[in-house]
Amino acid sequence: MNARPVPETLPATAAAAEARLAQVTILVVAFNSAAVLPACLAALPRGARLVVVDNASTDASAAIAAAAGAEVIRVAENLGFGRAANLGFAGAGTPFGLLLNPDTRAAPGMVEALLEAAERYPEAALLAPRIETEEGELQFGRLPVLLRHRGRARPVPPVGDCCAPYVGGAAMFFRLDAFRALGGFDPEIFLYYEDDDICMRLRAAGHALVHVEAARLVHGNARSSAPSAVVSFGKEWHMAWSRQHMLRKHRGAWRAAMAGALLMAELAAKLAVQWGDPQRGKWSARLAGTAAAMAGRRAVEVAIR
DSSP states (O other): OOOOOOOTTSOHHHHHHHHHHTTEEEEEEESSOTTTHHHHHHTSOTTSEEEEEEOSOSSSHHHHHHHTTOEEEEOSSOOOHHHHHHHHHHTOOSSEEEEEOTTEEEOTTHHHHHHHHHHHOTTEEEEEEEEEETTOOBOOOOOOGGGOOTTOOOOOOOSSOEEOSOOOTTEEEEEHHHHHHTTSSOTTOOSSSHHHHHHHHHHHTTOEEEEEEEEEEEEOSSOSSOOOHHHHHHHHHHHHHHHHHHHHHHHOHHHHHHHHHHHHHHHHHHHHHOTTOTTHHHHHHHHHHHHHHHTTOOGGGSOOO
16 A cells, blocks of 8 residues: 655655655556556656556456556456546545556656645645647647537647646546545546546535646547447447436436437437448447436446456
C-alpha cells in the first residue's frame, strides 16, 4: 500500500521530490492494453504509489504492470472504467489520486506541476493537465454532454491555468476526500460519460475544476484497448446507454424519454434506408444501447469482454 521505495543512493533533493510524490496514488485502468501500457507506465515518476486495475484482460497487461513495479489489482470480470477506478482508489491512503488512461504519456514534471497547482488552487477538487493528441492538437473546451449545443463556437485555447466546466477522463487529478464525498464515479455507468457526470457533480457541490497549463500529457485517443468488432460494438452500445442514463439522472425521466424516442426513431430510419452505409454497425449499437437504457436494463450487465 506504500509508494515505491526511494533508493538510498539518491541525492537529498531527489529524495525530497519523491517524498512529495508520495502524496499521490497514480491509477491506470487497463483492459487488453498491452500495446500502450508500457509507454504509459514508463513515463510516470518514481515516488508515487502506482496501481493498475486489470479488467480481466486476456493479454499481457497485468504482467506488464507488475514488471513496471505497479501494484496490480486483477478482477475476474470487466468492471468498466468508473467502477474499476473506484476500486483502485478505495485503498489509497494519499490525499491525491491521478487517474490515467493507458493510452496516455505524461511529460516530465507533469505530476509535480499538478501538485503545485493543487496548492495554488485549494478550491479545486479536480485538476487536469494540458492534454494534446499525438498530432499536437489541444483537447480542451468540450462541455459536459448535457450542456453542449450544436454550432457552438470552438473555444479559444487557454494561455495559462483556467477554470473549466469539464476536464476529460484521460487524465483526472482528484482531491480524494472530495472524490469520496461524492461516492466516486457513478457505479451504474460501465463506460463513457462517467467523466461528464463527476465533473457536473463536483461543480454542483461547489468545487472548481482547473486546467493546469504547465502539466503536459499526450493522449493516444481510443487506443486504450486492442481493437475488435466486439469491442467497437460494445463501445457504441455503452456510449448510447450512458447518454440516456445521464439524461434521466440530470434532466429527469420525461425529458430523457422524449430524447431517447427521437434518437431511436432517427437511428431506425437510417438503418431502414441507408443499406450500404459503413456507419450501420454504429447505428445498430447505439439503437440497441438506447433501447436497453429506456427499458431499464443495467449497463453493468452488458460488460465488454
